[in-house]
Amino acid sequence: MMPDNNPSQPSLTVRELPEMARQIRRDLMKMLLLSKSGHSGGPLGLSDIFASLYFHIMKVDPARPTMPERDYFFLSAGHLCPVWYATLARRGFLPIEELSTLRKINTRLQGHPAPAYTHGVPGIEIASGALGQGLSIAVGCAIGLRLDKKPNRVFCLMGDGELDEGQIWEAAMTAGHHKVDNLIGIVDRNFCQIDNRTDKVMELEPLPEKWAAFGWHVLECDGNDIEQFIETVGQAKALKGKPTVIIAKTFMGKGVSFMEDNYKWHGMPPNEEQAKQALSELPPTKFGDFIEFEWEKASIVAEVKA
Amino acid sequence: MMPDNNPSQPSLTVRELPEMARQIRRDLMKMLLLSKSGHSGGPLGLSDIFASLYFHIMKVDPARPTMPERDYFFLSAGHLCPVWYATLARRGFLPIEELSTLRKINTRLQGHPAPAYTHGVPGIEIASGALGQGLSIAVGCAIGLRLDKKPNRVFCLMGDGELDEGQIWEAAMTAGHHKVDNLIGIVDRNFCQIDNRTDKVMELEPLPEKWAAFGWHVLECDGNDIEQFIETVGQAKALKGKPTVIIAKTFMGKGVSFMEDNYKWHGMPPNEEQAKQALSELPPTKFGDFIEFEWEKASIVAEVKA
Amino acid sequence: MTKLVSRELKATRLGFGEMLVELGRENPNVVVLGGDVTGSVRTDLFAKEFPDRFISVGVAEQDMMCTAAGLAVAGKIPFASAYGEFATGRPFDQIRQSIAYSRVPVKICASHCGITVGPDGATHQSLEDMGIMRMLPHMTVATPCDYLETRKMIRATMSWNHPIYIRFFRDNTPVFTDDATPMTFGKANTLIEGKDVTVIACGLQVWESILAEEELAKEGISVRLLNMHTIKPIDRDAIVKAAKETGAIVTAEDHQRQGGLGGAVAEVLAETIPTPMEFVAVNDTFGESGGGAELMMKYGIAKDDVVRAVRKVLKRKKG
């Protein structure tokens, strides 16, 4: 993929995004099959949001990952990084072949994000993995940009289970207090965490009321509906005087029938059989896979023969 | 003061409490004058609440500080301990003369509360001083009591500035999730913290909405109005199905004109002149002071002579 | 001494999970706190059998530690567990004030410790946990070398009325102790007698050291091996004795070299009997993703590193 000449232009149209999201899902299944460890559920659920952010919404330039005009993105819930890596690769921040190194020794695709200037991936500003820290970082970054009167926007993606961490509410309070309105928080509201559904582990509702009481504008949307998500981010950008949070309802495991809405897929990779099944539910796209397995070639041969 | 034969009986009537609260305020001024360091403002503001809790509301027995039927009290904002020490002394948990040892080497009256079974004061269950930890402890204690189907109640007093700490909101969420209704939280809403008024340091409003959104019953009252406070605790006890928080509005420095509502008195002791002025605004009570200074004797002599 | 062989591979964390259930059956006051990593730390077994005594606090480790302290105040026997870093570094001040200073006997039990947690990478590889916990007064710090020792330790906490931190691991690892192997907090366990050099190891490095000893024995080097399962209070007598009798010490741990087991041993030696020492430990660096065994080798805490360290310290040993 070529670096953009004008990074403020979306690199894909809204109509093209679903296919890219599907490709990211395919990438995820292949990456996780290869790594034999890592998180399937959250990343699948977030593919639509990541495709939207990186191919349509955010100002980024893969040729200049640290360009001063960039929008800043922080993944607070670091375990979701496989979808970030796949998206960054598809967007040109790293070679797609590298996706096969996820979680392997000496990789840049660490199990949880390592920052670019240690041994991580270009486009990753800072480490995450220990939950609850990213929103504070995003708030600090947004305040720093505002001090310099810069127009850049800051996005921060959080898990819903992650909201159990009190530091999120410290950061929420700080952002509210300082009226940090160049910041958009996104909560991946998939109602799942590791042990169970969120209401079983730790009730979060009424969640919109929580954010509102901490001084935020609150928007809600279907995070698996690309048009709706993009429209909601547009609304968020127009809101002033307070930070805005988008509570994006997603399905964990979205796109793979047997993973959908099932918390047990929080942290498991598919085995070969499951990956085959998953990929069969996610038809190939024009973007092409980063790797073709032996059994895929075989099955294509089989299809041709049939 | 004699140990109660029946600790479920209030040891003072509501009518007697204001005088006890005034005595506690006198004690505070003398303790802090002697210690030359420590917190004046918060403790003065809380004297009415402490008098109410220990002399009227809570089941406690100074002769048996760890009696199984006791109500549990946790002071999350440990820096407020001078008012706790004065109250415990007045209630018979320790000799009132010991109040003159506040913050001195080898004392039990540590600058922040030490638990009874290290070198602290009877009636103090656990250490505090680092803000934000007490509510979690209170929730754990309340859950433990409930597991044993015990009727004891748990009280936890927090500062309002303390609510900046995210751990408070973790604990609030846990209590809401587990519907811990044998727990009453009290927020000392004096609108002051160290650096400034709370809205300057970190906006907390809308505070009732925050607690409600975390799954709590919310009551508000004037924390310097003893009758109102006692009535509000009565209401709190009747509420079921959720934990209850009482947002008690107090004035920092209450009872001493030049300290009232002034955040600068958060952490300062009075000097001799200030203590004299303060004591002159807090007339002596029937309970008697724990110490008489030379200059008091002199002034009594002076009065007699006049 | 019977030869130390690996009879099977089994995870230390499973020993924890199973023993919790046994203790839960024996004592109705045992309660367990859950921080949304129940399956990993194997408190799922307890949660299933005793749902009422399993208290979920969500992903909130600070809250977990203080909630545990509160449960103890109410007379319960709380076990709080999480991954190594999130059970120690994340709630450090909470442990310091509400557990250590308050001397509340909460049992902090962490799984997934050290670099061997593997593919999750640096943020999840706790390499400072023993060091930071041993700095806290009133705190006991211990780490089992295998599944069976984990079971013994967890049981022993029931009569150990102090705050305690126990560190164990994710992977299935060799079980080489047996029911008769002693485990008393604060007392190092001499697994192999020897006279030329002493290896003081803990956790998974005990097994690496057993393998190293085999190799060194072939070269005619007589290695004493201590399983220093309790890092605090550390067994000063065993260390001094080893220094006197063997004159050279190697420590081995899955932990930063600064401040951990090696640091603790160096402190004892410096004020008693200064002795040449080599440290087998992670050398002041964060970890990364990879397989547990791979990482042990890359970061210098595997069998071969113990062998090298022994050779090196023997060269330094005075005639």
Next chain:
Amino acid sequence: MTKLVSRELKATRLGFGEMLVELGRENPNVVVLGGDVTGSVRTDLFAKEFPDRFISVGVAEQDMMCTAAGLAVAGKIPFASAYGEFATGRPFDQIRQSIAYSRVPVKICASHCGITVGPDGATHQSLEDMGIMRMLPHMTVATPCDYLETRKMIRATMSWNHPIYIRFFRDNTPVFTDDATPMTFGKANTLIEGKDVTVIACGLQVWESILAEEELAKEGISVRLLNMHTIKPIDRDAIVKAAKETGAIVTAEDHQRQGGLGGAVAEVLAETIPTPMEFVAVNDTFGESGGGAELMMKYGIAKDDVVRAVRKVLKRKKG
């Protein structure tokens, strides 16, 4: 070497606060985070002159550290400060992941460290902060001995592009260094030459050690005194040289004996040149309320304790 005398009493924290203002004037990217202890840590001076570049986060130290990291990502030069324990132990995991592992050059500056903070008591007396911070890879840990050295250190952080933790104190203490006294991170400063024994001190124990040297000199004991202002990276060369040339070491610090400066020195000696050592430090206990000087004596970290330790280590020194 000029004689070391106390020219005046002045607080290290004031040196921090004043220098922040100077740096703020010189560099518009300097920003300061406030955690509701502004007057105590003396960031009030900066807040007054640069209200826009002073960011209040309330009483929320975890948030403070990560907000600082975010400001650094946006190109700012953030100073985050609080009391010792609340600047280190409370946000340990935040510092670990978002500052140390991420290698973000946040400057963590803590006042009210050690037992000398006095009447506030144990919860406010950080006695583990240097130890836990030095366990973190990529982290620099330093502690000034007086007001002037504090100023130098704070200025030096501007060209020190690493995460750094600087520890200073509440009380007014002797100013005995002067403008010419060198301060380079990682390089111990030899304050007094000597040949019988070396005292390696940091922070307020440097002055206590100066007093101790005076007393010992009268007995004819020649004491070398190193101001080990940087605990990490520690000056290995200076330590080895001292061990070789004087054959006996005493460390002195206002900190737990396990894991702190003493621990760091013991680790270096163990793997280089094992040498008898005595530790002047708080002995694995929490502090309590009292006056700073009173507490130094009660907890064994005052001049007399240095004197005693020197005498003791000299007895252990080999002919």
